[in-house]
Amino acid sequence: MKCMLIGGFSESGKTTLIRKLVEHLGKQGQKVAVIADEIGETGINGDTISEGEVETREITSDCVYCPLKINMEYTLRNLIASYNPDTIIIEPTGITPPGQIKRNIENMGIPGITFAPIVNLVDASRLSQKTGELQNFMINQIGEAEILGINKVELINNREELLEICLFLRKLNPRARMIHFSAQQGGENLDKLIELLEKTSRREVTLSRENSIQISGVSAYSS
Known part of the structure; x- marks a missing residue:
């Protein structure tokens, strides 16, 4: 069973990415469960179903959403026992x-x-707009990521601005793979991100500082 952790700051596009992941995995015939803290921003709706010891909501025939109301271990163990998903997506x-x-x-x-x-x-x-104003918890999250997903690139003005963001993030995390994309619009780079999420372990996604910026697609980006 694969566990995917999709972190990020408020309104960074986690919900949209999770929806795209659910759709992709469902087409592969996988059973998917989504776990999110009840005060999080997932906002995924569905019909409540009473299978097992935890509340779940059926999103599609192959996916359920489970709000985290007790603790992670209780939720995970009961979700596995009652639903037996192939993939669990966790949104902190x-x-x-x-x-x-x-x-x-x-x-x-x-x-x-x-x-x-x-x-x-x-x-x-x-x-x-705020590269110099990040709070410590934001810096820590960026620093421990294995993939840094730069989302909503359709909202920035030009290639140079995107390059500045990549260089700033690289200073905070010299090891992570960086990839820019639009979860809302989709496209080749979003497909690449989903492909990376189907891998396991840091070694398969870690690149050198130079290659990670190049492969992120900045050099090919145009406004």
Whole structure:
């Protein structure tokens, strides 16, 4: 069973990306479960179903959404027992470090769980205006990501602005793979991100500083 952690700041586009992931995995015949803190921003609607010991909402015939109302271990164990998903997508709140959630799950001793690379999304249009004003928890989330997803690139003005964002993020995290895309509009780079999330472990996505900027597509970006 694969566990995907999709972190990011408020309004960075996590919900839209999760919807695209659910659609993609569903087409592959996978059963998917989405877990989000009840004070998070997922906003995924569906009919409540009473299977198992945790409240779940059916999004599609192959996907359920589970609000995190008790604790992660209780929710995970009961969700696995009642629904047995192929993939679990976890959306933390904006201030919760995804890396800490991963470490907590690893310590639970639940057999058969593997992890996709940790993703942290940033809103390109908002980050470009406040690169010098990030709070410590934001810096920490960027620093522990294995993939930095620069979302909403359709809202920034030009290639140079995108390059500045990439260089700023690279200073905060010299190891992560960076990829820019529009979750709303889709496209080749979003497909690349989904492909990366189907991999396992840091080694498969880590690139050198130079290559990660080049492969992120900045050199090919045009306004």
